[in-house]
Amino acid sequence: MTEESADRADALFHALADRTRRDILRRVLAGEHSVSALAAKYDMSFAAVQKHVAVLEKAGLLTKRRSGREQLASGDVEAVRSVASMLTELEQVWRGRIARIDVLIASDPDQEE
């Protein structure tokens, strides 16, 4: 594993380990939002919301662009997939083992079927 991919995994999980950030991410995955429109949704300061947006941006889960005085944020669908895919890969290992147990017990001579 490269140092870079490990750092990236850490950033991804850190970014997602916060309820507000997950909520922000859900909104920006559904469509582009200005940071001020996002800030209006939460009972916290504009600066605090901006900070959460910055963490998501650093993890590559969200991208920002400027439009006049506004900062517009949108979610990166592919990046979100990569987090879930790590746990899904592990799930596949488990599914393999469970399928083999099923085959093993099905071959028992005293099995009724």
Add this chain to the structure above:
Amino acid sequence: MPVTDVQQDLDNLTLTITADFAAPVERIWQVYADPRQLEKVWGPPTYPATVVDHDLTPGGRVTYYMTGPEGDRHAGYWLVTTVDEPRGFSFDDGFADLDFNPRPELPVSKNAYTFTEHNGGTRATYVSTYASAEALKQVLDMGIVEGATLSINQVDGLVAS
């Protein structure tokens, strides 16, 4: 398909898988208590496992290696933490060198297996927890071969059913 539920907990890096088997709890326990049966299910067909030490008691160790298509060997160990025969056990699962010395630089996962009677068969619950996202990533990088063999396992399952 015996797998009935899968829960991914991104916050706690925990994977919980529930499976229902058409056999009594004692039979499922036997799969883990008998090293010859355990090695049949632990490794995928392309990386078969060989269990060497097998002490399924609290503080005991289970050691194994998996042999790849090029004859390459990959060793691991379990450090058994709790045992409640035949209802389940828990252990730390780590990587080892070929003399079965733990490799502390590699991640260790905490695992708890529970078997309960359910509709005349057994409901098995497998819980695996990783210490960090990096640990999880490392395990996946090392175990990528298993993921790749999924399709083979699926075919095996279809043939058996």
